[in-house]
Amino acid sequence: MLTADLVCVRRRGDRLLVVPLSETERVRARALAATALSVIKAHVGLPRGALLEAWNEIPVAPQENRLARGLWKLALDACEFDEGGSVDPVALRRDLFLRAASLRRGDGHTFARDLLLREIAEARQTSTDAIEEALYADLPSAHLLREARMLSPERLLESYDLSQHQAVLLRAVHVRARVFCPDAGGYRALFRKLKFHRLLYSIERLDRDLGYAVDIDGPFSLFEQTTKYGLRLALALPAIMACAQWDVTADLRWGKDRRPLRYHARGGEQTPTGDAVETALPDESAALLADLRNLDSPWRASPSDAILDVPGVGVCIPDLQLVHRDTGRRVFFELLGFWSRAAVWQRVEMVERGLSEPVVFAVSKHLRVSEEILPDEVPASLYVYARALSASAILERVEKVADRLRP
Amino acid sequence: MAPAVSLRFVAGTIEVLGLASAAHLPADCVWDERSACLRAPACRYADIVRALRAQKIGYLDQARAYQTLASGALVHREPRPYQREALAAWSAAGFRGVVVLPTGAGKTLVAHMAIDDRRRSALVVTPTLDLVRQWHDGLGTTFATKIGVIGGGEYDVQPLTVTTYDSAYLHMENIGARFGLVVFDECHHLPGESYALGARFCLAPFRLGLTATPEREDGRDPILADLVGPISYRKDIVELTGQYLSDYETLRVTVDLSPAERDEYESERAIYRQFLSDYGISMASPSGFSDFIIRSSRTEEGRRAFAAYRRQREIAFTAPAKLDYLEELLQQHRRDLTIVFTQDNATVYLLSRRFLIPAITHQTRVSERTEILRGFARGEYGAIATSKVLNEGVDIPEANVAIVMSGSGSVREHVQRLGRILRKGEGKRAILYELVTGGTSESMTSMRRRDHIAYR
Numbered sequence: 001m002l003t004a005d006l007v008c009v010r011r012r013g014d015r016l017l018v019v020p021l022s023e024t025e026r027v028r029a030r031a032l033a034a035t036a037l038s039v040i041k042a043h044v045g046l047p048r049g050a051l052l053e054a055w056n057e058i059p060v061a062p063q064e065n066r067l068a069r070g071l072w073k074l075a076l077d078a079c080e081f082d083e084g085g086s087v088d089p090v091a092l093r094r095d096l097f098l099r100a101a102s103l104r105r106g107d108g109h110t111f112a113r114d115l116l117l118r119e120i121a122e123a124r125q126t127s128t129d130a131i132e133e134a135l136y137a138d139l140p141s142a143h144l145l146r147e148a149r150m151l152s153p154e155r156l157l158e159s160y161d162l163s164q165h166q167a168v169l170l171r172a173v174h175v176r177a178r179v180f181c182p183d184a185g186g187y188r189a190l191f192r193k194l195k196f197h198r199l200l201y202s203i204e205r206l207d208r209d210l211g212y213a214v215d216i217d218g219p220f221s222l223f224e225q226t227t228k229y230g231l232r233l234a235l236a237l238p239a240i241m242a243c244a245q246w247d248v249t250a251d252l253r254w255g256k257d258r259r260p261l262r263y264h265a266r267g268g269e270q271t272p273t274g275d276a277v278e279t280a281l282p283d284e285s286a287a288l289l290a291d292l293r294n295l296d297s298p299w300r301a302s303p304s305d306a307i308l309d310v311p312g313v314g315v316c317i318p319d320l321q322l323v324h325r326d327t328g329r330r331v332f333f334e335l336l337g338f339w340s341r342a343a344v345w346q347r348v349e350m351v352e353r354g355l356s357e358p359v360v361f362a363v364s365k366h367l368r369v370s371e372e373i374l375p376d377e378v379p380a381s382l383y384v385y386a387r388a389l390s391a392s393a394i395l396e397r398v399e400k401v402a403d404r405l406r407p
Numbered sequence: 408m409a410p411a412v413s414l415r416f417v418a419g420t421i422e423v424l425g426l427a428s429a430a431h432l433p434a435d436c437v438w439d440e441r442s443a444c445l446r447a448p449a450c451r452y453a454d455i456v457r458a459l460r461a462q463k464i465g466y467l468d469q470a471r472a473y474q475t476l477a478s479g480a481l482v483h484r485e486p487r488p489y490q491r492e493a494l495a496a497w498s499a500a501g502f503r504g505v506v507v508l509p510t511g512a513g514k515t516l517v518a519h520m521a522i523d524d525r526r527r528s529a530l531v532v533t534p535t536l537d538l539v540r541q542w543h544d545g546l547g548t549t550f551a552t553k554i555g556v557i558g559g560g561e562y563d564v565q566p567l568t569v570t571t572y573d574s575a576y577l578h579m580e581n582i583g584a585r586f587g588l589v590v591f592d593e594c595h596h597l598p599g600e601s602y603a604l605g606a607r608f609c610l611a612p613f614r615l616g617l618t619a620t621p622e623r624e625d626g627r628d629p630i631l632a633d634l635v636g637p638i639s640y641r642k643d644i645v646e647l648t649g650q651y652l653s654d655y656e657t658l659r660v661t662v663d664l665s666p667a668e669r670d671e672y673e674s675e676r677a678i679y680r681q682f683l684s685d686y687g688i689s690m691a692s693p694s695g696f697s698d699f700i701i702r703s704s705r706t707e708e709g710r711r712a713f714a715a716y717r718r719q720r721e722i723a724f725t726a727p728a729k730l731d732y733l734e735e736l737l738q739q740h741r742r743d744l745t746i747v748f749t750q751d752n753a754t755v756y757l758l759s760r761r762f763l764i765p766a767i768t769h770q771t772r773v774s775e776r777t778e779i780l781r782g783f784a785r786g787e788y789g790a791i792a793t794s795k796v797l798n799e800g801v802d803i804p805e806a807n808v809a810i811v812m813s814g815s816g817s818v819r820e821h822v823q824r825l826g827r828i829l830r831k832g833e834g835k836r837a838i839l840y841e842l843v844t845g846g847t848s849e850s851m852t853s854m855r856r857r858d859h860i861a862y863r
Contacts, residue, residue: 062706090775093765100763101788104741111738113763136756139770198418198580200441219418220604222439223448228604256697312442 001077001234002160002167004254006070009168016254016261018164025067029160032058032068033153036075040148048081049141074159078151081143087124087134096120096135162241165248166234168263172250173217173225175233179243180211180268180305184317184334185282186243187212187307191315193239197232203309211245212307225260227253244268284389285319285335291391298325299398304332308357310350318359322398331398332359335389336367344369344382351380358401362389379404410465414455416584419608421447421455421470432458449583450634452610470610473528473587474566480523481551486516489642494520496640497615503636505594505616509644510826514617515542518590519549521615527587528566532575532605534593535796536773537780542569542592557582559773572602579608588613595620595819597634598627606634619644619826620819644822655829655837659853661845662728672847675719682712723847724754724813730761732842736810737762737790744783744806745790746797748824750813758792758812767793795820803827809839815852 008019021029035058043051052072060068083089099120104111117128124131136142151159169175181187194201194216204213216236218229233250240246247266254261285303292301304321318332336343347361351374358379363369371382381397412425421436423429423445429436433454436447447455452470459466486494490513493506497517502525508514522529531542536559546554546567555565558574564582589609591597594616597606606614616635622628632638664672683690688698699716703709737745749755752768759766765779765788782788784805791797809828814820828837843853 062704062710065704090772093775094778097763097765098782098787101790104737104789113761116763132760135760139756200439202441219420219439219446220448220608222420222437222446223435223607224604226604228601256694311440312444 001170002070002073002163004167004170006066006073007164007167008066008070011261014261016168016252016263018168018263018265020161021067026157028064029067029071029157030153032060032064033071033075033156033160036068036071037148037151037153037156040075040079040145043145044147045144047141048143048145051076051079051145052141070160070163071156074156074163075148075151078149080146080148081140082146083138083143085134085137087126087130087137089134089136089138092120092124092131092134093136096131162238165241165265166237168252169234169237169250170230171227171252171254172230172233172263173227173253174221174251175216175236176249177214177216177240178206178211178247179214179240180245181243182303182305183282184285184304184319187305187315187317189242190214190236190239191307191317193236195314197236199229199232199236202311203307203315205307211243211305225251225253241267282319284337288333288335288389288391288394289320291389292320292322292395295391295395297395299323299331299395300325306332306357308332308350308355308359310353310355313350313353314346316347316350316355316359322395324402327402329402330357331401332357333394333398334359334361336361336363338364338366341367341369344373347380348373351378355380358404360394360397360401362394377404410467412459412464413467414452414470416449416452416470416472416610417446419449419580419583419604421449421452421610423447423455426464431462448607449610450607453612456612470584471587472584473611476522476526476528476550476566478550478552479526480519480549482549484516484519486520487513489647490517490520493517493640494524497521498524500636500639502588502613502615504614504639505618505621505631505635505637507618507621507638507641507643509642509647509829510619510823511829511831512619512642512647514592514619515545518592518615518617519545521590521613522546522550522567522588525588525613527611527613528585529568529588529590530575530582530586530609530611531567531569531590531592532572533569534572534596535769536571537767537776537796538592539569539571540773540777540780572596572599572605575605575609576601579605583609583611586611588615590614591616591635594618594631594635595623595628598623598625598630603630603634620822624817624819654835655825655839657825657839657841659841659843660732661843661850662726662732663845664722664726664728664847668722668726669846672719672722675715675722676848678715679712679719682709682715719847723844723849724750725757726844729812729842729844730758733758733810733812734762736808736840737764740808741789743789743808744786744803745808745810746803746806746824746827747790747792747810747812748797748814749792749794750815752794754813755792755794762790762792764788764790764792767791767796769796771796797827803830805832807832807835807837809837811839811841813842813849818855 010017010019036055039054043054055072100116103116117131121128121131179190199216199218201214201216206213216233220226220228240248245268250263252261252263289301299322301320301322304318306318308316316334318334320333321330322333323330344363344367360381360383362383362385365384365386369384371384374380374382379401381401383394383397415422422442423436426445429445433447433451435451436445436455439446494517497504497506506514506517533539533542539556539558543554543556550567552567553565555563555568557568557570557578564585589611595618596602614635616631621631621638686702688702689695703713747758755766755768767776767779779791783791784803806828809824811824825839841853843849
């Protein structure tokens with residue numbers, strides 16, 4: 001990832017803008033990326049210091065300096081280095097420095113560097129030049145380039161484009177993301193990522209079914225505007241960008257004086273339409289949806305785009321919603337499948353803490369949980385299935401849950 | 408029946424579950440919509456517990472994860488009177504506060520006594536890996552138990568654990584509930600923005616700060632009172648010299664540049680100064696250096712100015728006459744133990760290669776540092792070269808000569824370097840040499856760093 005000092009940005013009032021590469025700059029950036037990668041290829045087996053020096057020799061106009069250093073940084077991240085040479089530098093230094101200290105202490109002796117180097121070189125059957133070279137061969141600048149992950153200039157540029165946005169978020173104290181996903185999977189991936197990075201969020205449904213606004217920061221953000229969570233926000237960004245439509249507004253503390261600035265980015269091309277939702281359903285849910293529609297039932301099944309949030313416990317993101325033709329009652333369906341027993345206990349806790357909507361959870365019998373762990377009176381039901389999901393068994397439970405909602 | 412209220416430690420904060428109102432709780436315990444509970448910084452744990460007890464509200468404490476130590480210190484060294492007074496003053500201040508003692512006066516023993524007194528799981532936070540190693544060995548000897556280490560590639564949490572400020576910032580979210588006492592060594596580092604967060608993420612009710620120099624140039628030292636407690640005890644260097652610290656002298660040696668070096672120095676300096684003048688950059692202002700870096704990276708002229716800045720510094724720092732004089736000093740003090748200090752790592756490696764003496768920088772691995780410092784303490788090495796990593800705390804009782812080849816204008820750094828050679832020894836007299844290249848910016852830097860009572 002780029003560091004914040006390598007990102008190409010411009011300030012406009014209280015806003016920070018990432019400056020995207022123009023067409024001309026992109027052509028030049030591609031050439032720089034190709035040069036950087038060819039220098040890497042030519043330096044396999046040579047020290048890191050030599051690689052960095054070779055990059056420094058590439059003619060770069062002053063205005064391209066930051067772009068070039070950014071590309072070098074990302075290219076360097078893809079390199080792997082080893083300590084080279086057959087001589088153990090630590091042991092060599094020990095021998096040499098102990099002997100030097102002993103000579104220096106001795107009465108009547110004058111410490112002579114060249115003589116000592118020759119003595120050590122002879123004892124090791126090598127040259128004094130080899131000794132000089134091996135003396136600090138373990139410093140990072142002396143490490144030898146073993147290999148670079150195969151990168152193309154295009155791939156390096158893609159990585160640069162993403163990393164520009166991530167590097168800005170390193171200085172973020174809060175992120176508000178507006179996301180739309182055509183299927184539960186996209187939202188699940190996003191919230192799983194937020195949970196993995198131990199970020200906290202609050203969720204708000206946007207008007208006209210245009211998705212959700214998610215406010216993201218960390219536990220301590222309540223007390224202090226801290227950039228402590230910046231790296232985690234940056235690492236969560238690809239999950240936001242994977243949504244079909246997204247935009248991000250971040251509050252930053254930028255520069256040495258930590259000036260409060262605001263940053264905005266947006267992307268994604270899919271518009272939120274019903275067709276997109278249906279085509280994005282995973283196979284198992286899509287098959288179930290077809291089965292439910294084939295049954296003669298007052299319940300109309302469709303993909304769900306709801307996020308049911310229980311603060312302090314987590315989110316439940318149902319796959320389908322079933323709406324009763326006559327009463328308009330709505331019951332959700334979430335497929336937990338083989339996922340994890342912990343996820344099942346979390347759903348039980350959500351129900352106990354007042355899950356806002358009725359839900360039928362489907363769990364594989366391989367998870368070894370009993371349907372009885374949810375009591376009869378709550379507006380939720382557990383469906384444990386053996387091999388395949390049964391549409392009629394699910395409808396039975398949907399009916400029961402709906403009955404419990406009746407006043 | 409289990410109490411309705413419970414406390415949890417979550418990522419450096421305390422969650423209070425089962426209470427809808429923060430009335431009578433500390434002011435920064437507030438309602439968090441995201442988790443539907445009250446939340447406070449972990450450092451408010453003791454205040455929350457006291458408030459709940461005062462209101463006779465029963466609670467289930469799932470936050471506290473620290474232990475009472477099965478046994479205390481097995482080795483009891485006789486404290487000096489001022490060490491005993493320091494512990495008493497810290498105890499009287501509610502087991503929170505900063506003890507200020509000069510380098511070499513035995514702050515570590517005060518911490519060992521505090522851990523023995525409180526008998527709670529304790530975390531010691533230090534600025535460098537060298538100090539982690541030193542505390543690790545010292546605690547191991549005193550408490551005869553396995554000591555945990557976090558940092559330098561290790562992650563082993565034990566009831567007594569040592570870590571660095573950097574690792575504390577990274578890991579306190581996970582380990583902040585596991586210690587009842589936290590000791591901040593060289594605690595003048597703590598008020599920095601990131602490091603302060605490490606202290607806030609920790610719920611330890613008992614807190615001890617140790618330093619010789621609590622004052623900071625950025626004026627953030629008052630934050631220490633909130634993070635650790637107020638200064639509970641203080642003794643300055645001149646109060647302890649002679650009886651408890653070695654006698655010492657400081658010698659400032661000025662060397663000259665050759666005419667050719669002088670010409671090069673002046674011409675490079677002129678290029679650099681001209682650039683500063685053209686762009687109105689004042690290096691004396693707090694943002695001066697970063698302004699220079701930013702400006703100089705934008706143009707060819709700027710890059711030339713930056714190269715000139717580096718070259719003129721290099722000429723002053725490593726003037727051939729300085730290196731020759733160092734050779735003479737190393738010969739003169741060949742039966743002493745000498746630490747050579749420099750401003751940058753490049754000079755450390757230059758000295759190491761030229762004089763064939765061990766180097767210690769942040770790049771030196773812990774195992775090699777340990778071996779070098781042990782060899783030095785045993786007298787197998789007569790001199791070591793280092794930049795800033797040995798400025799603080801590292802205990803080398805036998806060292807009696809310090810040679811400052813180059814350094815910053817920081818008074819604290821200079822006092823700390825002097826402190827490395829002041830630990831009391833039988834008949835010991837310490838000498839600090841400061842080598843300064845005359846007629847260069849180093850002369851002014853030297854004047855700035857000597858502005859302390861220890862150099863008068």
